[in-house]
Amino acid sequence: MGECAGNTGIDMSDIFSPDLFRTIGTFLGVPLSWDLANAKAVVLGLPFDAGRPPRRSGARRGPAAIRAMSTDMVRLFRPELKEPFDPVAALGLVDCGDVPLTPADIDDAMDRIGRAVGRIVDAGAIPICLGGDGVTSLPQMQVLGRRHPGLRVLHFDSHTDAYPEAGNAIAINPATTFAYAAVEGWVDAENSLHVGLRGTTYVPGVFDYTRGLGYRIIGADDLRRRGIDAVAADIRMRLADAPVFLCFDMDFFDPSVAPGVYTPAWGGPSAAEGLGLLRALAGLNVVGFDINTTSPDYDVQGMTAWLAATVAYEFCWLACAKLGLAP
Numbered sequence: 127m128g129e130c131a132g133n134t135g136i137d138m139s140d141i142f143s144p145d146l147f148r149t150i151g152t153f154l155g156v157p158l159s160w161d162l163a164n165a166k167a168v169v170l171g172l173p174f175d176a177g178r179p180p181r182r183s184g185a186r187r188g189p190a191a192i193r194a195m196s197t198d199m200v201r202l203f204r205p206e207l208k209e210p211f212d213p214v215a216a217l218g219l220v221d222c223g224d225v226p227l228t229p230a231d232i233d234d235a236m237d238r239i240g241r242a243v244g245r246i247v248d249a250g251a252i253p254i255c256l257g258g259d260g261v262t263s264l265p266q267m268q269v270l271g272r273r274h275p276g277l278r279v280l281h282f283d284s285h286t287d288a289y290p291e292a293g294n295a296i297a298i299n300p301a302t303t304f305a306y307a308a309v310e311g312w313v314d315a316e317n318s319l320h321v322g323l324r325g326t327t328y329v330p331g332v333f334d335y336t337r338g339l340g341y342r343i344i345g346a347d348d349l350r351r352r353g354i355d356a357v358a359a360d361i362r363m364r365l366a367d368a369p370v371f372l373c374f375d376m377d378f379f380d381p382s383v384a385p386g387v388y389t390p391a392w393g394g395p396s397a398a399e400g401l402g403l404l405r406a407l408a409g410l411n412v413v414g415f416d417i418n419t420t421s422p423d424y425d426v427q428g429m430t431a432w433l434a435a436t437v438a439y440e441f442c443w444l445a446c447a448k449l450g451l452a453p
Contacts, residue, residue, distance in 0.1 A: 152221035153256070153438065154196045159220045162249035167217040167445045169438070170242060171224035172258035172418075174235050178299045182388050186229055188420035189256040191386075191431035192438065193221075199432045200439050207453060213442040216451045222246070232261060232298050240265035243414075247273050252445050254438060257418030259388055260287050260300035263373050264307060270414045271312030274369035277413070279304065279318035280361065282400070283375035284346070284391035286320050286336040289329065300388065300419075301328075308339040313371070315340030319364060321357070321403075322346050322378040325391035346394055354399060358406035365410055372441070373416040376434050384433055386425025388418075397433055404440045408447040415441040 152158050153169040162168060171189030202212050225242045227235045243266050246253045255266060271277040281287070281304060288304040291297050296306050308315040320336065324346035333343060342364070349357050377387040380394035395403070420434045446452035 151193050151197055152223075153193050153435070154200060154202070154214055154219070156214060156219045156221050158223055160222055162220065162246065162251050164218045165220045165249070165251045166449060167219050167252040167254055167442065168246045168249075169219065169221040169254050169256065170246065171256045172227065172239055172262040173224050174227045174239075174258040174262050175229045176232055176259055176261045176299055177230035178301070182421065182424070183229075184421040184423035185257060185259040185388055185419050186227070187422045188258060188418070188431070188434070189224055191422040191425070191428065192256050192417070192420055192434045195428050195432040196435035196438065200435050209453060211453050213439075213446045213452065216446050217442060217449075219442065235261065236265045236268075236298070240269050243269045247414075252413060252415065252448075254415045254441050254445070255417070256434075256438065257416065257420070260303045260375065260418055261298060262418055263287075263416050264298060264303050266414055266416055267307045267312045267371055268310075270369070270371050271307070274413050276368055277313050277371055278365050278368045279307070279313050279315070279341075279371050279373065280365060280407075280410070281318070281320045281373045281375070282322050282378040283320060283373075284322055284324050284377045284394055285327075285375070285389065286323060286332055286341070286343070287375070288320075288336040288339060288341065289332055290335045304336075304341065305339060308341070314368070317364060317368065318342070319344060319361060321361070322349060322394060324393050349395060349399070349403075354403050354406055358403055361407060362410065367411050369413045370410050371414045371416070372410070372412045372444070373418070374437055375419050376417065376430055376437075377419055379433065384430040386421050386423070386430035388421055401436065401440060404437065404444065408444060408452070410444065410448065412444055412448055415445070417441075
C-alpha cells in the first residue's frame, strides 16, 4: 500500500498562515502562536469528521469545546504538592490553533495534519492534539513513526479502531485507523496496547483480527478485575523506554461521565479510574498525545469536553514527567 498522505494537487504553501489557524480562545489561555522556539509542548486542534458513521458526526467541533471548558473549569495546581508547580509554564505551552480542514476530505486532512504535526515535532516539541474523529490519529502516527522508529501505541478506547476491511484493502476511516498504521509499518504493533475495550461490534472477529496485527488487548473487564495499579505496571513494563504515541478516545470512559462521544459503549471506567490510570503512567517516553471523538452535539452541559480538557491537562503532567520537569 502506498502513502496515505499523498499530493492532493492543492497549493499548501499558505498552510501555516496565521489567518488559517484561528480558534475561539486557547487551551488553558496559553498564547496562540506558531513561535515554537521556547515551547516544549504544543496544543494543536484537528477539527475533522470523516463522515462515518454519519449519524454521530460532530467531532469536528470537539477542539473548540475542549478549549472553552479548559479555561472555564480546569485549574492548574495540585493541592497535594508541598510546593506549587505549574506544568503549563514549565512546558512553555503554546496553542497553534486549528489546522484548516474540510469534513470528509480525508486525503487533504491527512496531508495538512501531517505537515502541521511534522513542524511541531521538527521544532523539538511534543504535540498535544485535540480531535476530531479517529482518522486524525493516523497522520500523527505517520509523522511520529518516521521521526521515532519503533513507535509504540498506547490506545485508550472502548473499540480497537482496527477493523478489517473487505478483501485485502484497508480503507481509511475511524474504524480502521490502527489497522492501517500497523499494515503500513508506522507503529510497532507487537509491543502496542489497546486498553478499555468492551461492548458489541458491527462485524465478528474484530478482537482476533486486532491481535493478529500484533496488538495486545486489555479489556475493560481486565482493568476492573486487576485494578489500576496492576494494569499501569503492566503498561509501563510493556512500553519500557520506547517512544510512545498516547491516543485517548473519549469513549474509553463510561457514557455516564462522557456522553458526548462518537460511538459510546456502556460499562466503561469512571472519571476517577481513567484519570488515575493516566497519573500512574508518569515516566513513559511519550512523544505525542492525542484526544479524539469529543462530540459537543451529544454532550450534556459540557461534561465530556470538560473531562477531555482534564485529560489534556494530565497530558501536560506526563510531558513534564518525561522531560524531568515535574516535582
